[in-house]
Amino acid sequence: MGIPNILSIAGTDPTGGAGIQADLKSFAAHGGYGMCVVTALVAQNTLGVRAIHAPPVDFLRAQLDAVSDDVTIHAVKTGMLGTVEIIETVSQWWDAAFEHSPAPTLVVDPVMVATSGDRLLNEDAESSLIEFLNRADLVTPNVPELAILSGAEPTSSSSELIWQAERVADAHQIVVLAKGGHMSGSRVADSLVFPTSGGQRPETYTVATPRIETTSTHGTGCSVSAAFATLRARGLSWHGGLDSVKDWMQRALEGADQLDVGRGNGPINHFP
């Protein structure tokens, strides 16, 4: 295969650091052809979210159909889904579009709260998002998101974090990337936790990198899940994917000081 077609279904960030804009840069940085369907227009910057405007769900469906009626999609990454109606629309599209053809790789970034603390998913949509996970290959929660998906409390213990990820992996038969950005310590560890199959669970794979002292962490989560979707579509293994993503993220965080974007949590440098 040549360059794979990767679709982001997510919200926008007009300052370019998170959401769809970050996804498109991350797809390009990892060798994918980026496409996007907008779930919500978000008036936000590096300081916070000001307003959210979601198109009618019929229009969301029209965007999704426009892509899948014409283009072979090799991987999908979902980000901000926002409401029950949006999640149901994406689910119905997915089931119809891939009823008679093999479904693409699906990476779900369970976006709930922005780095600034603003909510991006209605509380009443959490159970719909959990149901949506049954279609996914990979889910990429941070610490608070993993707690909600596993029905537990946010943890500061790495063994508890793995246990929560195991619960989610087994409940949906998917791979979980438990991200450690919100944990303390001099290193940041991300772990791939696999579902039990045939009574056995493949060994958890963890990559830890030195924690970088920076406030430029806006959109790191979006960018990691978009990177993973692209690398899987390009045929990398799970382990190879995590090695590659962590190495790139480290350089993207270090390279952020070449940028001068905003007065809050700035973006990473997608092309370090």
Ligand SMILES: Nc1ncnc2c1ncn2[C@@H]1O[C@H](COP(=O)(O)OP(=O)(O)OP(=O)(O)O)[C@@H](O)[C@H]1O
């Ligand atoms: N200070 C840091 N130094 C090195 N790597 C980091 C740092 N902070 C986050 N990361 C990496 O960035 C990625 C995102 O991790 P995190 O747990 O912060 O996700 P998130 O909360 O979803 O991100 P976002 O800030 O976009 O919401 C992970 O791969 C993590 O290892």
Ligand SMILES: Cc1ncc(CO)c(N)n1
């Ligand atoms: C649209 C959007 N998606 C995700 C995040 C999380 O970083 C954000 N700030 N905005």
